[in-house]
Amino acid sequence: MEKVVGILALQGDFKEHFDILAKLGVGAIPVRLPEDLAQIDRLIIPGGESTTIGKLLVTSKLLQPIRERILAGMPVWGTCAGAILLARRVIGGIRGQMHIGAMDITARRNAFGRQLDSFEANVAMKKAAETPIPAIFIRAPVFERPGKDVEILARLPDERIVAARQKNILVTAFHPELAGSTQLHRYFLNS
Amino acid sequence: MARDTRAATATFAVKSGLARMLKGGVIMDVVTAEHAKIAEEAGAVAVMALERVPADIRKEGGVARMSDPNLIRRIMKAVTIPVMAKVRIGHFVEAQILEAIGADYIDESEVLTPADEEFHIDKRRFNVPFVCGCRDLGEALRRVSEGAAMLRTKGEAGTGNVVEAVRQARAVYRQLDALAAMNAKQLRGKAKEYRAPLELVKKVARAGMLPVVNFSAGGIATPADAALMMQLGVEGIFVGSGIFKSENPRKRAKAIVEATTHFDNPDVIAKVSEGLGEPMKGIELSTLTQEERLAHRGI
Numbered sequence: 001m002e003k004v005v006g007i008l009a010l011q012g013d014f015k016e017h018f019d020i021l022a023k024l025g026v027g028a029i030p031v032r033l034p035e036d037l038a039q040i041d042r043l044i045i046p047g048g049e050s051t052t053i054g055k056l057l058v059t060s061k062l063l064q065p066i067r068e069r070i071l072a073g074m075p076v077w078g079t080c081a082g083a084i085l086l087a088r089r090v091i092g093g094i095r096g097q098m099h100i101g102a103m104d105i106t107a108r109r110n111a112f113g114r115q116l117d118s119f120e121a122n123v124a125m126k127k128a129a130e131t132p133i134p135a136i137f138i139r140a141p142v143f144e145r146p147g148k149d150v151e152i153l154a155r156l157p158d159e160r161i162v163a164a165r166q167k168n169i170l171v172t173a174f175h176p177e178l179a180g181s182t183q184l185h186r187y188f189l190n191s
Numbered sequence: 192m193a194r195d196t197r198a199a200t201a202t203f204a205v206k207s208g209l210a211r212m213l214k215g216g217v218i219m220d221v222v223t224a225e226h227a228k229i230a231e232e233a234g235a236v237a238v239m240a241l242e243r244v245p246a247d248i249r250k251e252g253g254v255a256r257m258s259d260p261n262l263i264r265r266i267m268k269a270v271t272i273p274v275m276a277k278v279r280i281g282h283f284v285e286a287q288i289l290e291a292i293g294a295d296y297i298d299e300s301e302v303l304t305p306a307d308e309e310f311h312i313d314k315r316r317f318n319v320p321f322v323c324g325c326r327d328l329g330e331a332l333r334r335v336s337e338g339a340a341m342l343r344t345k346g347e348a349g350t351g352n353v354v355e356a357v358r359q360a361r362a363v364y365r366q367l368d369a370l371a372a373m374n375a376k377q378l379r380g381k382a383k384e385y386r387a388p389l390e391l392v393k394k395v396a397r398a399g400m401l402p403v404v405n406f407s408a409g410g411i412a413t414p415a416d417a418a419l420m421m422q423l424g425v426e427g428i429f430v431g432s433g434i435f436k437s438e439n440p441r442k443r444a445k446a447i448v449e450a451t452t453h454f455d456n457p458d459v460i461a462k463v464s465e466g467l468g469e470p471m472k473g474i475e476l477s478t479l480t481q482e483e484r485l486a487h488r489g490i
Binding site for chain 1: 198199200201202204205208209211212213214215216229232234235236237267270271272273291293295296318320329448449450453456
């Protein structure tokens with residue numbers, strides 16, 4: 001059976017994810033309302049502003065249904081803001097920051113500083129890619145305190161964690177979708 | 192290369208990348224740290240820190256300049272979302288100041304009194320990214336060639352009247368469509384007419400889209416206004432006076448955020464449009480003289 005990919009399309013760079021999937025010949029549907037969720041088998045949560053997307057998840061009545069689907073095993077991948085939304089613990093968030101909180105990891109928001117500290121680098125990814133992939137970090141988070149069954153997929157040279165996986169949940173602190181590389185999307189689709 | 196954590200900062204991808212993260216969102220003008228917090232709580236993707244919203248700049252007159260850096264710092268401290276701030280067109284020292292205090296984006300804005308009648312800022316010399324206003328494709332491409340990493344149509348700021356925003360968005364997208372259909376000779380003519388580099392004109396014609404994100408600004412006062420602009424093709428919304436000059440800023444801000452996300456869903460827009468109280472009063476544009484219009488500044 002064909003697997004249907006959904007991309008959370010409340011706010012952020014969801015179009016860039018659609019474009020990369022199109023390069024791979026894979027169609028996807030935008031997820032904005034609970035009925036969209038019923039049609040999909042896996043979900044990408046894009047970059048954007050995590051505080052904004054968190055609020056829109058609540059007003060769009062998607063927060064709890066997405067959490068339940070993930071707990072039931074639906075593969076999900078969060079890039080940057082999407083990763084913050086998936087983390088169980090968030091440092092540097094706003095009061096009452098809404099998040100899905102499905103993955104046993106801590107996300108530290110704006111870990112590198114402000115926009116002037118945003119950067120691009122090539123990141124070596126365990127399992128997902130044989131050669132380092134181009135990665136763009138925009139006011140990016142890093143991950144800390146991974147739970148026991150969390151696998152670390154990428155670290156910066158200073159050891160900070162920027163990609164990790166716990167069973168069906170994949171998080172990257174950076175944006176492969178901005179760099180035009182398809183490798184991580186292929187990895188996610190095959191997982 | 193793979194070993195270098197910070198291989199490159201302030202590249203075009205990094206500068207235009209933040210704008211990509213703001214897409215589908217609402218950027219709100221705020222004049223105090225308290226306003227900034229209200230905006231963040233309402234779901235703003237970023238705030239524009241300034242001393243006076245455009246409606247007050249209009250009313251009070253005089254020279255409008257960059258805000259006190261201390262106000263911008265206080266707002267940066269108050270919120271976790273990106274903070275933008277405005278400089279006068281061509282005033283590169285005001286831009287140097289904003290870069291020094293670490294603002295996340297600079298708006299080289301016609302809402303302030305222009306400092307240079309001939310040149311805009313050479314934005315490529317800065318590490319902080321810039322957003323610039325445009326009324327048509329020519330202005331858009333000139334600003335991109337100067338290094339703008341984000342665009343916004345200008346609208347007519349501080350009027351609460353969406354008509355100029357509509358006119359300009361239609362102009363930009365109509366001209367983009369026309370450009371995509373042109374042959375090499377016609378493109379050379381357009382580059383001349385637009386006073387933009389031919390290479391850029393060709394690239395945009397091939398892609399059929401702008402190389403940077405384009406938001407709408409100037410005159411958006413209601414959730415329906417925001418959704419209208421999104422349906423016309425812009426990628427996000429700036430709201431200046433429309434929120435804090437209305438009766439219930441918290442509720443209106445939240446409603447505009449939701450309408451921007453669900454811009455093609457009338458049921459949602461109808462729901463969030465209910466009971467918002469009075470919008471800002473607004474100005475019929477025919478009552479403004481040419482001098483009172485801001486959009487013609489810095490073309």
